[in-house]
Amino acid sequence: MANRKPLNILMIGQGFMGRAHSNAWTQVRKFFDPPLMPVLHTVAARDKQKVQEFADKWDWLNCSANWRASIDGDDVDLVDITTPNNTHADMAIAALKAGKHVACEKPLANTLDDAREMVRAARKADGKTFVWFNYRRCPAVAFAHKLVASGKLGEIRHVRASYLQDWADDSVPLMWRFQKRHAGSGAHGDLNAHIVDMTRFVTGSEIAEVSGAISETFIKERKKLTDGKPGRVSVDDTVLFLARFDNGAVASFEAARQATGNQNRNGFEINGTKGSVKFNFERMNELEYYDATTDRAVQGWATIICTHAGDHPYLEAWWPDAHLLGYEHGFTNMAFDVLLALAGKKPNVPLPDFEDAYQTQRVLAAALVSADEKRAVRLSEVR
């Protein structure tokens, strides 16, 4: 490890994703043999005291309450953005202009305009870009991608994806996630972003048209964090829509934050002419597979535990068969692929960059037009 080139990371934000990424950059050195050595160089956030405590706890070498100044530091190689959606564009564009690589949380941006500016900045820059669509790197999802690419499912005809959670009842205050100016949208940008990305990734196809979208906000006011008085919620609680892929497959998408009984049910079912796969993150180690090419008498769903090193992506680095993985492993697997890509090597499965995440953002934007105007929207209308 000592002779590997270091990669100095500046991470902005110290919340939920700040913890997930700090863990990933720490663990990746221990479980994998990455070609570059990630260094937890600086963490930047808004509150000086809190960021110091966070740096101490997670072993960041430095901390800062001024991300702009930190981005300009000569010794930073990669800027990792884990802040609310409305901040992504400013931070990413500044980092790219300063010649850094950027790994940005999803969704790419608050608005399609911001996302487009980020893509433009990435095209002009020397730095590489990555977007943390971490679910691609659950071994079961990466394996589903490989099964489809190998032709095992035949032609894909149906995609059914939903991401259901149940945390956002009226006791939850008016945090940034419920405010359009910070979040862009609600369950849509938060959850549909993941399933649009995941199904594009698994099928290897692009969405060409979106229709039938509906959006609803059930809880219209929440208590403000400042004074506890009621404040207006300006984002959706749920968005559903239909879609057509460019390979002819039809699809449905559903994101919901108040689907009682579903805590993080992020999943899909994909049906092809030769077979099908099903995934549900609440049982993230498993991929259900139906082989429609075998003798009809013995056809049935098989539950594959995707933990076999050599057959299932990333498992060489982890534990023996059925010694199960959890949420954080997807981030660590992604950190490994980012380090491979930065060293000019091929990641285990394709990594989303800004161009790629922009395609997901276009689909999300098209769904909102469909919901507003109650019509089908071709993706060519949303650029």
Ligand SMILES: NC(=O)c1ccc[n+]([C@@H]2O[C@H](COP(=O)([O-])OP(=O)(O)OC[C@H]3O[C@@H](n4cnc5c(N)ncnc54)[C@H](O)[C@@H]3O)[C@@H](O)[C@H]2O)c1
């Ligand atoms: N990949 C995933 O599965 C996943 C899961 C959750 C969140 N996210 C994404 O991660 C991002 C952050 O979400 P979170 O849940 O970690 O939020 P959070 O509220 O837990 O943390 C946000 C952090 O950003 C900091 N921050 C906010 N504005 C800032 C600014 N202007 N300058 C510097 N720091 C600032 C806050 O102090 C806080 O530390 C969002 O884009 C969200 O969509 C992705």
